[in-house]
Amino acid sequence: MNAGTKECTADGIAIEVRGLTKRFGSITAVDNLCLEIRRGEVFGFLGPNGAGKTTAINMICGLLRPDAGRVVIHPSTDGSKEAAGDPRRTIGLCPQAICVWESLTCLEQLEFMGRMYDVGRREARARGLALLETLGLAEKKNKLAKTLSGGMQRRLNIILALVHEPAILILDEPQAGLDPQSRVLVREFIRNVARLKTVILTTHEMDEAERLSERVAIIDRGRLLVCDTPENLKGRIGEGEVLEITFAEGQGAQLEAALPELRANADNVQVKGEVVSFVCRDAAAVFPAVAGLLKVKDLRVVDIKIRQKTLEDVFIHYTGRGLRE
Amino acid sequence: MRFLSVLRKTLVETVRDWKVLLLLLLLAPAFIFVLYGFYGRDVTTYGVIVRNGDREVEPAAGTAGADEPAGRRLIRTIVDTKYPDGTAMFRLTETNDLEAAKKKIRDRDAQVLLIIPETFSKALGTADAQGGPAGGTALTFYGDVTNAKYIVAAAFLNAILSGFLDEVQGVRRPVAIREEMAGNMASRTEFEFYVPGLLVFAVIMILFTAAIAAVKEADKGTIRRLQMSKLRTAEFLGAVSLVQVLLSVAALLLTLLCAITVGYRVAGSVVNVLVVGALSSFSITAIGLMTAAFCRNAGDVMTIGNFPFFIIMFCSGVMFPMPAVRLFAIGGRIIQLTDVLPPAHSVSALNKVLNYGAGLTELRFELGAIIVLTILYFAAGVWLFHRRHMRLR
Numbered sequence: 001m002n003a004g005t006k007e008c009t010a011d012g013i014a015i016e017v018r019g020l021t022k023r024f025g026s027i028t029a030v031d032n033l034c035l036e037i038r039r040g041e042v043f044g045f046l047g048p049n050g051a052g053k054t055t056a057i058n059m060i061c062g063l064l065r066p067d068a069g070r071v072v073i074h075p076s077t078d079g080s081k082e083a084a085g086d087p088r089r090t091i092g093l094c095p096q097a098i099c100v101w102e103s104l105t106c107l108e109q110l111e112f113m114g115r116m117y118d119v120g121r122r123e124a125r126a127r128g129l130a131l132l133e134t135l136g137l138a139e140k141k142n143k144l145a146k147t148l149s150g151g152m153q154r155r156l157n158i159i160l161a162l163v164h165e166p167a168i169l170i171l172d173e174p175q176a177g178l179d180p181q182s183r184v185l186v187r188e189f190i191r192n193v194a195r196l197k198t199v200i201l202t203t204h205e206m207d208e209a210e211r212l213s214e215r216v217a218i219i220d221r222g223r224l225l226v227c228d229t230p231e232n233l234k235g236r237i238g239e240g241e242v243l244e245i246t247f248a249e250g251q252g253a254q255l256e257a258a259l260p261e262l263r264a265n266a267d268n269v270q271v272k273g274e275v276v277s278f279v280c281r282d283a284a285a286v287f288p289a290v291a292g293l294l295k296v297k298d299l300r301v302v303d304i305k306i307r308q309k310t311l312e313d314v315f316i317h318y319t320g321r322g323l324r325e
Numbered sequence: 326m327r328f329l330s331v332l333r334k335t336l337v338e339t340v341r342d343w344k345v346l347l348l349l350l351l352l353a354p355a356f357i358f359v360l361y362g363f364y365g366r367d368v369t370t371y372g373v374i375v376r377n378g379d380r381e382v383e384p385a386a387g388t389a390g391a392d393e394p395a396g397r398r399l400i401r402t403i404v405d406t407k408y409p410d411g412t413a414m415f416r417l418t419e420t421n422d423l424e425a426a427k428k429k430i431r432d433r434d435a436q437v438l439l440i441i442p443e444t445f446s447k448a449l450g451t452a453d454a455q456g457g458p459a460g461g462t463a464l465t466f467y468g469d470v471t472n473a474k475y476i477v478a479a480a481f482l483n484a485i486l487s488g489f490l491d492e493v494q495g496v497r498r499p500v501a502i503r504e505e506m507a508g509n510m511a512s513r514t515e516f517e518f519y520v521p522g523l524l525v526f527a528v529i530m531i532l533f534t535a536a537i538a539a540v541k542e543a544d545k546g547t548i549r550r551l552q553m554s555k556l557r558t559a560e561f562l563g564a565v566s567l568v569q570v571l572l573s574v575a576a577l578l579l580t581l582l583c584a585i586t587v588g589y590r591v592a593g594s595v596v597n598v599l600v601v602g603a604l605s606s607f608s609i610t611a612i613g614l615m616t617a618a619f620c621r622n623a624g625d626v627m628t629i630g631n632f633p634f635f636i637i638m639f640c641s642g643v644m645f646p647m648p649a650v651r652l653f654a655i656g657g658r659i660i661q662l663t664d665v666l667p668p669a670h671s672v673s674a675l676n677k678v679l680n681y682g683a684g685l686t687e688l689r690f691e692l693g694a695i696i697v698l699t700i701l702y703f704a705a706g707v708w709l710f711h712r713r714h715m716r717l718r
Contacts, residue, residue: 061553091553093549093550099545099546099547099549100547101547104334104338108334112334115327115330116327116550116554117554117555118327144341160550161550
């Protein structure tokens, strides 16, 4: 059982994941994953590419059969007929790839998806129009999907998952390839949706995960490393800020020699190539001592900055690697 | 209804993807005009080269038609042979250069080389009244048996020669041989012989579009959305297939109308042709679904799809008759290996309707076979497609 399950009560759980495992040949894509996702929360799945996020999501959605373990989708408390049926009907999935019908207009495909869930034609059309409005596509309702820009297609990709009004929305890398304007739009949209639904978000972008998620599960090589709120996760790697120093190249031996003394100034020191990060309770207070040490050791510095901790720091702490490595 | 929604969506997508639609609808009709351009409205006239070596001796007294040498009269008989519409059956040229004539046969510039021996008139003149053997004299046919036209031309010539020899010798056989042609085949033009094959071709073409229509959902990833929904595999494939059948019937009708426009004569009912075509389309669509199960995208369909396409084209008798490989018999009817292919029955049924004017009741076996095979192939197609693209993994 991981940290994310500690505060859960049975009534508040939307999805229970127990010992979920999936192997493809000799590769274990998801390894004994255990999670409890609470009703109404935005839950972030954070991990590098190939970490097993999408495989886990596909098993949660019922699109992939696990080799071991199980997923339980709890019916919503409103006792709706939809929720009590096939778990897949209670979930809306926005796949990582853009999956739209290129030769249908935006509105036609929303209507079509609604019909696939037995939503009446008028109702499906009304919902489609409302969804297009919320993601800024109302003017494009009669345009063929293939004529939309990449960002617009990605927005359409998201709302196609919502036309049947699922209780749980799963967004697999929803912001990949989006322009800054669309990112803001999608972020706001997810926040609005989260007021009414449980949202599961997979991403390898820690900023987005941190901005949107109430709780985050960090997954790497198929294994759950940690699961908690972003603040708690950042607290686990030490208190305070991060003092980050970027050294000039070609000083490997000198840097190696200076590290023990540098570590004495911080709770948590991470080295990634020429970049050394210290988690310090009071970075400003530590800075003079560190600067003096750098001078004594004759280390050439390219950049020094004091910043807030990020989920990437958490990931590096647990794996020793960056999210994009 | 989900089925109707998929049907409507597939129709809309098909119409908007107009290039594929045009290819499907216009390819077979285009071939109609191409073939018409090649063959026109003329019935087949067979090329015959004659080397007349007959030493034109005076025929013996008492032989019929004795005022002209026999070789010359035979040539005239051949030249005068006509189809019921008055078109000459043979285009005859005379030569003395045997090697050049044989080369023309090998090059298929003509179908038959007829060599009339030196002793032709003499042999006929010395034959007894009962047509007894004159001995040592032979008319020679030279031809290429791999040329289908040679077989037909030689058969026609053989009948003409037999009649000629009987007449010249005044022989009356106790049993006459009378030839009757099935349907209206005698006056069929060569162009018309190719039309049934093109009609089946119009139907077989949907193998590709049916497979593409099904597999593109997997290729574009939209099948995951459908998998998540309430849509069942059978509903999805049923709707996609129905659209293909509609397109196929439209292509068939268009092809037939084009053929009729340029003079093709349909002995039976056009409605019956469409019934056979619609049922055949279902079976080809089912084969398309089976093909789609082995493909990941439209590119795969265009390569892998060629295997079933050519198997159907060559083995069902669409292009040429296949040798019979007997499997078993049901109620006195022999079931052959090629009968497992629905288009084999389509070819047979269309042949009966187009050439002999058969009604649906006369097509019971063919239609029954197509329906049974379609059900089997469709079940296999749905199962394979579901297994490959729509089931949980």
